[in-house]
Amino acid sequence: MNRGEVHAWNILDRQPIIVKWDEGVFTEISATNKKPEQDKWIGPPLVDLQINGFAGIDFQQDNLSVDQLIHATSGLEDAGCSKFCFTLITSEWDLMTERLAKAKQLRDKHTKLQKSIAGWHIEGPFLSAETGYCGAHPPNLMLEPTEALLTKIRDITGSDPVMLTMAPEIEGGLSAFSTARELGFQVSIGHTNAPDNIIRRVTASGSTGFTHLGNGCPAELRRDDNILWRALDSPNLKYSLIPDRWHVSPSLFRILHRLINKNSIYYTTDSMAAAGSGPGKYQFGHLELEVGEEEIVRLPGTANLAGSALTPINCIRYASEMLRCDWQDTWKNYSIIPAEFMNLITGFKIGAPAEFVEVETNSNNTIKAINLHRY
Incomplete structure (x- = not known):
């Protein structure tokens, strides 16, 4: 029609x-x-900037196929998400770039995937190797973000939108943020224990995100000085939150919404293969994870979370439940705001592609x- x-x-x-x-x-x-x-x-369709996998499909695998990508994309569409950033997490550098090149090749050959995979999110290996801050990312695989490595990402992705999550305090971190901007990347701070002055130097130079605030840090932090306080005290940040009720507790979720301008918050599922699939064992890169009835994804034998089993529409449901508000009040934070942060075309505008959710x-x-x- x-x-x-x-x-x-x-x-x-x-x-x-x-x-x-x-x-x-x-x-x-x-x-x-x-x-x-x-x-x-x-309204405008949902937009997710951090999808590691969905509907039983792990994006971190080496033999990803068109059929698998279409299956995951169709599952996201069924949950109201029309556009997302295909996300790769820390692995051996050559494997990461090979997976990125393969995914890019698959996307460019299929119209459905071109419409849905709006860009790429590279989360690692330019992160903190410090215990607790590396999260589920293997600390032994962290690298210095040299100009050559960042240029390699741009060479693979061409002119596509790319979000790059990095820790600015690591060796070469500050210069990497500058180089990334010159290469046209949208930069985001994450998995970091950066001091206040380093964060402010990054945010003073342009648009900056903060990847999944409240995560990528130890479960126990100093009460007087920690990465949460530093991030909240830094101007010009766009914060992503995971509203699954586990990554950020309901009380903290409400507090963050009181402290942060609502237009500076966007939601993400940070989903992995278990999302949209139910309980069971799933592969997430080098890890085999078990997901229980409550859809909590943890590193084996630890309390550490590793991605989520959250679906896009449940992201809206849970966010509104935690905020004790109508679901309509949360919609912009998972559609317009993330799309604008990545300069994606979406929303109700004359001349824009006729995409909407009912x-x-x-x-x-x-x-x-x-x-x-x-x-």
Whole structure:
């Protein structure tokens, strides 16, 4: 269907709206006084900047296929996510770059994957090797982020959007942030124990993210000086949070939303293969992880979390539950804000691609179903 229109409630402002499209782009977006007949909501699709795998598919494998990528992408679409950053975590450098090149090749050959894989997120190996701060990343594989290594990533990805998570305090870290920006990467601080002055030097130089705040650090921290306080005290950061109720506790989640400007927060699932698949054993790079009934993903024999089994639509559900607010109030943080941070085209704009989600609710405003539409 190349042409159509829909009359529903706008998720972003809760007002009635009429949206029309033709030849795959929005042609009219207008408010109306006429109320929709059903509890039907429309809004921009969800956007996730950190997907390590989904629906039983591990993105860290060497023999990833088109069919596997399409399966994972279809699962994300069923959960309302139209665009995501394919994420690779710390491994042997040659393996990482080979996996990135293979994924790029697969994506570029298939239209569906081109629409869904909006960019790449490289989380490691330019992280802290310090115990607790490296998280599930093997500390022995950390590398200095030289210009040659960063240029290799750009050579593989071409002009695609790339997010690069790094620890600025490591050897060569500060200069790497500068080089990454020159190469057109979106930079994000993460898995770090950087002192305050180092963080501020990074944020003073341009747009900067902070990858999954509250994670990538030891479970126990000094109360007077720690990476959480330093990150919260630094200006111009865009913070990602994982709303699965485990990576960040409900009380901390609410506190962070009171301390941080809402437009400086975006959500991510940080999902791995178990997301959308249920309990069981799953591969995550070099690790075999077991996921229980509560969908908690931990390193074997430890309390350390390793990715999540969270699905995109449950990201919205759990975020609103923890904040004790309507789900509509959290939508922008998982759609418009991450898309803008990575300079992706999405949202309700005339001339933009006709992509939107349709959400059905029951009488108490609980989400019953979600459908992603692309024309």
